[in-house]
Amino acid sequence: MAVLTVEHVQAQYPGAEQPVLQDVSFQLGSEQLMVALGASGSGKTTLLNLIAGFTRPQMGSIKLDGEAILAPSRDRGVVFQDDVLLPWQNVEDNIAFGLELAGIDKRTRQKRAQELLKLVNLEGFGQRHIWELSGGQRQRVGLARALASDPKILLMDEPFGALDAFIREQMQCLLLDVWKSTAKPTFLITHDIEEAVFLATDLIILAPNPGRIVERLTLDFAKRYAGGESARSIKSDPKFIETREHVLSRVFIQNHQDSRGTVQRAPVQGEKV
């Protein structure tokens, strides 16, 4: 059953000549990790902000478990590229910050923070200061914090964009481990094509002017990782490379950057267009 339903959404910023998003529709179910990929300006962050309830669409509807999203809520855990952690609080207090605001008692908060530290492989880091953590560790704290209130859905806006390639892959794997063990439906946006293909069970490709979905793919690489195959083995598989190149060509076509006009339209696994 779909947890998140986005139907015919249109959004336009004041003064803009055309909508930033036009007729965007999709569903996200409980077993899914949806990635939205697209060129800069295709409306990815706008879409995530709408789902988070930070802004409202001009037309269409967005529903979580059948209820319209009208404002931010603890139902939706959000992870940003900039971790926005509180530097004057330690790791444990940062993770439990939302629970404290919700009036949850200290003992319960500490217990939940300990569970989440274990989940994101940061056991023993609870009393550390934020400035003592690496970039990847800070993103783990951000992920743990987003999960603290046991949201219905996890929303991630370029969460690994500031990390170097090696740490980025570690974080992709950690996210898939967390996705597998929590079974949280996840909506993630990224610029990174390899990341999108690796993480997505469902990939939507957005094009700009106006922002719209131009392709949808169902992929199985995340499930293969969750089933025990290594990230390196998956990413070097010819099927993965073929899919990555196909997606790359689609993003290039949108951007009109393929000056040689040599992009081939190869059919790939799970293609639904």
Ligand SMILES: Nc1ncnc2c1ncn2[C@@H]1O[C@H](COP(=O)(O)OP(=O)(O)OP(=O)(O)O)[C@@H](O)[C@H]1O
């Ligand atoms: N608050 C705003 N007011 C007016 N225009 C905005 C606002 N936020 C975004 N835009 C415009 O809407 C378009 C889409 O922006 P958005 O950030 O959603 O795209 P994106 O795909 O996430 O881009 P990027 O990958 O560069 O972050 C851009 O042209 C941007 O300039």
